[in-house]
Amino acid sequence: MKAEIPPPWLVDGRRRRLLRAGAALAVLPWPFASARAANWPARPIRIIAAQAPGSSNDSTARAFAEYFTSVLKVPVVVENKPGGVGMIAAETVARSEPDGYTLLFTLHSQLAQAPVLLRKPPIDPSRDLVPIAAVSTGVGVMVANKNLPANNFKEVLALSRKRPVSVGNYGVGSGWQLMVAQLKKETGAQLDIINYKGTGAMMGDLLAGHIDVGAGSLLGMSGGLQSGGLKPILIISGPRSDRLPGIPTWADEGFNSPVFRNLTECNMLLGPAGLPPEIGARLAELVTKSITESEQVKMVRQQLGSQDTPLTGDALRQFIGRVWPTYQAATKAIGLTLQ
Known part of the structure; x- marks a missing residue:
């Protein structure tokens, strides 16, 4: 049985580190997790984009994929799975192996709202996914x-x-x-x-x-x-x-x-729960470096009017803790629900 663990951005300091360690041990033997991270990546990586081709979500995902490919030396491909308020893509990733080869790239607002907007959300984004990095959708x-x-x-x-x-x-x-x-x-x-x-x-x-x-x-x-x-x-x-x-x-x-x-919008990169922390940290580092090292990422950001630094680590958790409750409260306030 999967351990019931509070979302990592709702706990702090030492307790959060202990919970992460417990979660990793509950999912798979630690030596195997470490070996998996050490050998990553050894094959192509998929980024599941939750919005349609031509969207800012898609354009940004493809810019990151190009940069990741050049740095990691393995193919990184984007697959679009729009629809279902982002849940088609999110469920695909949440049900995948937490090995760093299947990642989600989506508008964070859809993850924030799913628990209150959908009568029967297929996943719980705060427990079934691990946030890695977020980049502004610009102005x-x-x-x-x-x-x-x-x-x-x-x-x-x-x-x-x-x-x-x-x-x-x-x-x-x-x-x-x-x-x-x-x-x-x-x-x-x-x-x-x-x-x-x-x-x-x-x-x-x-x-x-x-x-x-x-x-x-x-x-x-x-x-x-x-x-x-x-x-x-x-x-x-x-x-x-x-x-x-x-x-x-x-x-x-x-x-x-x-x-x-x-209600600031951003595109967020996530992995399935149980993703080895080393892989998440490496991906977060790549996202941060891309804004200065990738001409394609620079071009997309210029088109979006985005000047913000990517959010990772504690800054990302604090952002989620501040913004997601606002989305949920506002959605409840107008009584908005979908089947």
């Missing part, structure tokens, strides 16, 4: 159709008091959806959420004027912004960007509740 931006009679955030709110404003949402349960719900609660704005299966479908309707506003990564919105079909309204995630001069953040507009402060 998130709220945009509007070019013909909307509102050119900044205050004008969008003013318009919403006169008539409903339709809001495109790239995925049910997204941080953006939770922010919109909180904004309605705090301001009384008439904001009607329209759910889509991905950014591409939402962008099509937004550019055509079928909906008023939407949001996504700077990379995802860049085509519409560059063509003039969309106009930037607000930075919803990340700091002010020199690529969006003059565009304010939530804090700039006076919105400082936890939903607006803490």
